Amino acid sequence: MFDSGVGGLTVLHECLVSLPEEDFVYLGDTAWFPYGVKDPEALRARIRSIAELLLGGRAKLLVIACNTATSIGEDVAREVGETHGVEVVPVVEPQAEIAAAITDSGRVGVLATPNTVESGAYRRALESQHRALEVTEVEAPDLAPFIQDGSPFDAGVLEMARAYCAPLKRAEVDTLILGCTHYPLVAPMLQRILGRDVRLVSGGHAVAAAVQRTLERDGLARSLAGEGTYSFLCTGDVDSFCDLGTRFLQMPLGEVERVEIPGAG
Numbered sequence: 520m521f522d523s524g525v526g527g528l529t530v531l532h533e534c535l536v537s538l539p540e541e542d543f544v545y546l547g548d549t550a551w552f553p554y555g556v557k558d559p560e561a562l563r564a565r566i567r568s569i570a571e572l573l574l575g576g577r578a579k580l581l582v583i584a585c586n587t588a589t590s591i592g593e594d595v596a597r598e599v600g601e602t603h604g605v606e607v608v609p610v611v612e613p614q615a616e617i618a619a620a621i622t623d624s625g626r627v628g629v630l631a632t633p634n635t636v637e638s639g640a641y642r643r644a645l646e647s648q649h650r651a652l653e654v655t656e657v658e659a660p661d662l663a664p665f666i667q668d669g670s671p672f673d674a675g676v677l678e679m680a681r682a683y684c685a686p687l688k689r690a691e692v693d694t695l696i697l698g699c700t701h702y703p704l705v706a707p708m709l710q711r712i713l714g715r716d717v718r719l720v721s722g723g724h725a726v727a728a729a730v731q732r733t734l735e736r737d738g739l740a741r742s743l744a745g746e747g748t749y750s751f752l753c754t755g756d757v758d759s760f761c762d763l764g765t766r767f768l769q770m771p772l773g774e775v776e777r778v779e780i781p782g783a784g
């Protein structure tokens with residue numbers, strides 16, 4: 520499983536809860552955070568190198584626990600997966616399926632990074648759900664960096680959240696896709712601003728269900744009872760990964776190893 524930093528730990532959290540018997544290796548590319556405003560071509564090269572590194576181990580499945588990486592480089596990760604005979608689970612499509620299934624009015628919002636919105640990945644995924652949907656997408660360039668910074672939530676972040684929610688309120692969405700792995704940490708704020716009837720669709724639940732389905736379909740699910748292992752790699756400072764990581768994972772992290780991504784800038 521990989522992400523641009525610690526945000527994907529919200530996805531890992533759901534996988535650890537839903538699939539406790541499986542083993543997980545998580546790579547947080549903190550040296551390259553944020554992916555949301557990086558040059559897409561450079562990002563695709565980076566995603567290829569990360570997928571190669573992870574699949575050079577003995578992974579039976581590759582999870583892209585990052586909305587921006589999915590939007591910009593899902594095809595690249597799948598190419599690498601194919602060469603290793605490994606299936607890839609992305610984060611966008613499973614969320615789009617859930618959103619289309621639960622919206623009553625058909626008005627769906629997407630809050631995501633600039634790269635994710637500009638890629639059109641959610642719009643395409645929602646358009647392929649065989650249901651007429653009115654999609655309102657909002658770019659939130661500052662929200663993930665603020666959350667990752669680890670500063671206490673203050674009036675400033677509340678104002679930021681209000682500004683990003685304003686077009687969603689105007690569009691009267693009844694379902695909002697949290698199109699970035701960091702946003703579950705501000706879900707209570709978003710819920711309060713948008714109103715309690717608006718359904719928030721986070722990546723974690725959707726991905727954990729997709730991982731389970733894929734493992735069962737391919738006969739790869741571990742049948743032994745008990746708890747598997749989980750471990751961490753990061754490309755940036757290990758101490759700050761540990762400090763922030765526990766907040767996102769809501770579990771102890773244990774050992775974190777620093778890695779370089781071969782052949783990437």
Ligand code: DGL
Pocket residue numbers: 522523524526527552553554555556584585586587588632635663698699700701
């Ligand atoms: N994991 C990234 C995402 O879900 C966090 C934001 C970023 O790296 O810019 O889009």
